[in-house]
Amino acid sequence: MDESRKYLLRAREKFDVLNLSYWFLGTSAQTPDRMTWLSTYDETYTSIYMRDFSPLGDPAFNICFSRQLPLDWAEVRASDNSVEEIHHVAESFGIGRQGISIPIRDEGFGHAMFSVNFECEDRHWGEMRQVLANGLHLFAHYFHQRVKDVISQRPLSGDFELSPREREVLKWAADGKTAWETAKVIGLSERAIRLYTENAMAKLRAKTKTQAVAIAVKTGLIN
Incomplete structure (x- = not known):
């Protein structure tokens, strides 16, 4: 998993974005209740997120997995006021408000959510959102295929791999x-x-x- 994190860091530089994040939620007998989170976020933030919110308290997961197209983070903020607190904490750790999350459904294995974080003026976000969605959609699925074998072979030592x-x-x-x-x-x-x-x-x-x-x-x- 350390190599996968390094790969995300290199991809962040290549695509010139603030952060990249990959969540995997296992649903099969092979990966029962298996969850994995790989990201370029500040590690202190990820610890605070897991302590205070977690996927169970983040509406973005249910909304993202209920659709086929990428989810604009602004849509989540507009639909649920509780998300503002999550985003406020994230911003204090240098995570921008603009972003999209791409749902990945892998039948018989699990679901994944690949997120891209970007920073720009609101008036430019619509254009950048489309560019990021087009440029990173295939990469998101490629990254999932890259790490799924590693995920399935990891020992069930807990809900998440330790950072x-x-x-x-x-x-x-x-x-x-x-x-x-x-x-x-x-x-x-x-x-x-x-x-x-x-x-x-x-x-x-x-x-x-x-x-x-x-x-x-x-x-x-x-x-």
Whole structure:
């Protein structure tokens, strides 16, 4: 999955957009309840999103999967006021308000949503939206095909694969470091360390940090 993230980063530069994001929601016996999120978003934002909102609290998912054509984020804001809070938090982490989400239906395997984030004046967005939809529609499906084999082969270690920062925090915890000590080593705030730890615990369905470390070691998420 690390290679897939790097591929998204390179694609972001190639297409000259702010961010790219890929969600996969498993629906088959091969991928029961399997969810994967790969993106170029700020990692702190992704942790906050999962803690405070998640796909269950984001209307964009139901709206996107109910249609065939790409979804303009402005449509979601217009249809549900609760989305404003999500977008407000996203903007504070440098994620622009303009974007589209492309639904990908893979019968017998699952559904995916590929999103493109862009920043421009509202008067130019209509034109840019069409350009992005045309230019990234095929790429979105190509990327899904690229990662689906990796997704199906991953161990069922939790709802989401741990992010690099979450794995790093658990590695230091496995070495006996406290949140304060880990914060000093990594160069983040103690609050951020606790946030990453809590998200890792939720993803691994662990009741304690110690249990999360044990699960991560057992499943090979950390060495």
